[in-house]
Amino acid sequence: MPQEAVDPFLISVTGVRVLARYYLELTFDTGDIKVIDMELLMWGPVFEPLRADYLLFCQVAADPVSGTVVWPNGADWAPDELYSKSKAAVPD
Structure with a gap:
């Protein structure tokens, strides 16, 4: 049965957990559960503290x-980007 197309601009993150160093498991309001490696995506001044302090990175929520992931230092990431750059946690 074909899956319906998902409009990434209407996606929200409803859950997040840290799986391993800089790997997040994301739950979306579509019901999709996906995994993303954030290490290479986190660049710039707002993400530098997260790269330098893994315990701070682990405080993601x-x-x-906002419908996305956020950190205590004010860093966040667009949910449509998270959706498009992540991979299914369990491949089809």
């Missing part, structure tokens, strides 16, 4: 207001 899913914000129900």
Whole structure:
């Protein structure tokens, strides 16, 4: 049965957990569970503290207001980018 196309601009992250160093498991409001390696994506001043301090990185949370992942230092990531750059946690 073909899957319906997902509009990435209407996607929200509803859950997140750290799997391993800089790897996140993301749950989306579509029901999809995907995995992403954030290490190479985190560049620039707001992400530097997360690269330097793994314990800070592990404080990631899913914000129900913004619909994406956020960190205590104010860093966040667009949910449509997270969706498009991540891979299914369990391949089809």
